[in-house]
Amino acid sequence: MLYLVGLGLGDAADITVKGLRAVQRCSRVYLEEYTSVLTVGKEALEEFYGKSLILADRELVEQRCDEILENADVSDVAFLVVGDPFGATTHSDLVLRAVHAGIPYTVIHNASIINAVGCCGLQLYNFGETVSMVFWTETWKPESFYDKISKNRRGGLHTLCLLDIKMKEQNIENMMRGKKIYEPPRFMTVPQAANQLLQIIQRRREEGEELGLTEDTVCVGVARLGSEEQVIRTAKLCQLESCDLGPPLHSLVVTGRLHPLEVDMLKTNAEPGALENLEMIDSSTYVS
């Protein structure tokens, strides 16, 4: 049996009882380490589970996943994923390979940022399409996430922005030389994400475009959601550019139409002025 086990979002104790039992009966346990991270590392998980973990980077999962599936038809193998196994990313490919090899699989779900973000007080059924924001480079500055956020806002919907994670990056020199030497991991912060959005807004304003969001749009920065060190901060987009939310992982929510109960929840963690000057657009909702 292949077990795909979600680890939740905080630390080792966020695994479910069902997940922990599965891990403890497996002969091999892989920890997927390239799409997300917990606030604790491999060693803390090994101690908590009482099992050794094999780190699974993108190359192992995407190029050599036969190793993961080896003997999984006759023994139990676990594949651990931060959040939910089918959360912010997908491991459909691994599942399909298991299916085609005749290996049964079981998914043990857990919280994902996709649903846990509801704790900021915004209603999950008022979210539109989720977007991913990538680190810009000198030569590659995609803006498609901005257009999706604008579209969601025009429909009155909030947008969860998942922020880029770079694990095992090679610099150009090492890549050219074929050296497997990697840069330190990088995690996009809320201020970095806010900065990229503000640059797009400025550029498009100069081009005379009608803006779907502005410097004054109410946003929510979340960091280490679900852990004891969780931070949630509601602020105007321009305020978030200078909001230090601490270590990773960070996510950003751009709000759409706000229900008064949502505003009340946001007030519990809002920067001064963040929720001023909201425009009442009908008797029951506000926009920024």
Added chain:
Amino acid sequence: MLYLVGLGLGDAADITVKGLRAVQRCSRVYLEEYTSVLTVGKEALEEFYGKSLILADRELVEQRCDEILENADVSDVAFLVVGDPFGATTHSDLVLRAVHAGIPYTVIHNASIINAVGCCGLQLYNFGETVSMVFWTETWKPESFYDKISKNRRGGLHTLCLLDIKMKEQNIENMMRGKKIYEPPRFMTVPQAANQLLQIIQRRREEGEELGLTEDTVCVGVARLGSEEQVIRTAKLCQLESCDLGPPLHSLVVTGRLHPLEVDMLKTNAEPGALENLEMIDSSTYVS
């Protein structure tokens, strides 16, 4: 401390280790029982947790929540919610009352249908706004969910449809007489949901409306997601009307644009013919 603890979706063992520890140290433990249900009842949870549970119906949570919060500033109280505490519904009001009473609170997240539905093989970031479908009555047949599904589909997005749950309903006679006698709980099934959608499609076709979805739209019916008795069935909408998925809870997904990898995943549980005649709309996506 007020703990809001998500129970996940399947049975007693889907609670997280952190959640179980919190429950076991609380002096009172409430089980919210009106927005969702597990595949096991109160007694199975009590045995697993080693604690007595107090059932919390809508009236207790919405009208008498001071009882829940009583002494929570000096002792520990847990409020258990199937799925995630901020998942398909919201308990913002309870949280706000705690905040205003100076009671600290902690959220212990878990899987929700909102993220767990990803296990059917559809990518979560391709979902648009989530909708709720209510039981129609003789005199009240709302169709707003149809319009949201259509809008999502026009944007290429999938739609998660949460299906109605009726707990502690009174019939009109008992309501008029003020008798607190309740009907048995009702849970909307996938065939019932499909039937309501098909009625809307037929009516709107007769009115000459351009349809956002049809009898042939590919849908996914899910039942008891995350439990050992989970069923996932991919079928055309008209096929789902006669698909018995067994006991509750059910949810329905109406697909939008399909990526080939999504199609491959859906094939693993598709009814005959369900994925035939998909139209290729660009080199990488299909629609039904």
